[in-house]
Amino acid sequence: MSTVDAAAAKLHPETRLVHAGTMRSQFGETSEALFLTQGHVYDNAAQAEGRFLNTDPGFQYGRLSNPTVAMLESRMAAFEGAESCRATATGMAAVTAAVMAPLRAGDHVVAASALFGSCRYIIEDHLPRYGIESTLVEGTEIDAWRRAVRPNTKLFFLESPANPTLEVIDIAAVARVAKEVGAKLVIDNVFATPLFQRPLALGADVVVYSATKHIDGQGRCLGGLILGAKELIEGDIQQFLRQTGPSLSPFNAWVMLKSLETLPLRVGKQAENAGKVADWLAAQAKPTKVIFPGHESHPQAEIIKRQMSGPSTMIAFEPRSSSAR
Numbered sequence: 319m320s321t322v323d324a325a326a327a328k329l330h331p332e333t334r335l336v337h338a339g340t341m342r343s344q345f346g347e348t349s350e351a352l353f354l355t356q357g358h359v360y361d362n363a364a365q366a367e368g369r370f371l372n373t374d375p376g377f378q379y380g381r382l383s384n385p386t387v388a389m390l391e392s393r394m395a396a397f398e399g400a401e402s403c404r405a406t407a408t409g410m411a412a413v414t415a416a417v418m419a420p421l422r423a424g425d426h427v428v429a430a431s432a433l434f435g436s437c438r439y440i441i442e443d444h445l446p447r448y449g450i451e452s453t454l455v456e457g458t459e460i461d462a463w464r465r466a467v468r469p470n471t472k473l474f475f476l477e478s479p480a481n482p483t484l485e486v487i488d489i490a491a492v493a494r495v496a497k498e499v500g501a502k503l504v505i506d507n508v509f510a511t512p513l514f515q516r517p518l519a520l521g522a523d524v525v526v527y528s529a530t531k532h533i534d535g536q537g538r539c540l541g542g543l544i545l546g547a548k549e550l551i552e553g554d555i556q557q558f559l560r561q562t563g564p565s566l567s568p569f570n571a572w573v574m575l576k577s578l579e580t581l582p583l584r585v586g587k588q589a590e591n592a593g594k595v596a597d598w599l600a601a602q603a604k605p606t607k608v609i610f611p612g613h614e615s616h617p618q619a620e621i622i623k624r625q626m627s628g629p630s631t632m633i634a635f636e637p638r639s640s641s642a643r
């Protein structure tokens with residue numbers, strides 16, 4: 319059970335990262351409580367039945383939901399502007415659930431070829447084992463998405479900026495193609511961070527994060543998040559998570575709740591520092607090639623201006639070869 323914090327909409331976005339979704343216990347704690355519990359008691363058998371049928375809004379069993387995890391889900395939904403959010407044990411659990419849960423054998427997926435290795439494995443190797451075909455396209459070419467569509471295409475997947483090339487894709491343009499052909503668009507927003515890019519507002523249906531990265535961002539724990547419309551998140555995706563069990567540990571959820579409080583400070587500083595390193599690298603003798611979303615020289619600089627409010631914290635560069643010295 320995680321609820322949408324309607325009151326959070328009135329808060330400044332950065333205040334949402336501190337307060338949205340907080341549920342206080344009867345002890346009135348100031349900071350979020352850590353519920354390291356597997357199960358919950360019921361007043362009677364009818365209430366127990368209601369909890370499992372989702373007709374009673376309480377908690378039942380830790381694989382399905384947990385109060386600390388629910389606070390994280392609710393806070394992230396409020397920040398991202400999503401109707402619903404579900405947390406997972408890792409970023410790859412989030413990607414796998416978001417991609418596999420809505421699909422059936424016989425469906426077809428189109429994805430950008432510039433992907434993090436594990437994401438590419440899911441699309442290119444894993445899905446076909448279950449009868450789901452996939453086509454990889456040059457994601458920056460919008461016509462390539464259209465050309466790859468088949469009558470059974472149900473889902474588009476992309477990362478922008480991509481790991482590790484920092485290729486940027488016009489999300490609104492791909493979302494328009496997805497809508498035209500009736501496919502759901504899933505975006506891995508890890509490199510953009512929730513601060514610098516809002517895929518749902520650009521037309522995406524689902525956003526996934528490795529919360530391991532900026533959301534914890536301090537090397538302490540793994541986690542993932544899936545956000546989007548209630549119908550999708552609390553439909554096929556929730557069912558997939560409940561039955562297959564990649565639940566986020568309450569302890570990790572609590573660490574991430576605390577991390578969200580400092581997300582703008584940390585990511586803002588990291589992006590600023592990345593910019594300084596990128597400037598320094600770019601000033602070195604050629605042929606060093608620097609790719610940084612904050613530089614005018616980025617191949618998709620125009621798209622970045624339209625769809626990102628910050629440059630990401632990452633830099634890609636090609637070191638000078640020893641023969642070029």
Ligand SMILES: Cc1ncc(COP(=O)(O)O)c(C=O)c1O
Pocket residue numbers: 408409410411413434436437477481506508509527528529530531540541542
């Ligand atoms: C773009 C991207 N997506 C997904 C993941 C997977 O996240 P996790 O390591 O939390 O499973 C990563 C990890 O580096 C990533 O960079």
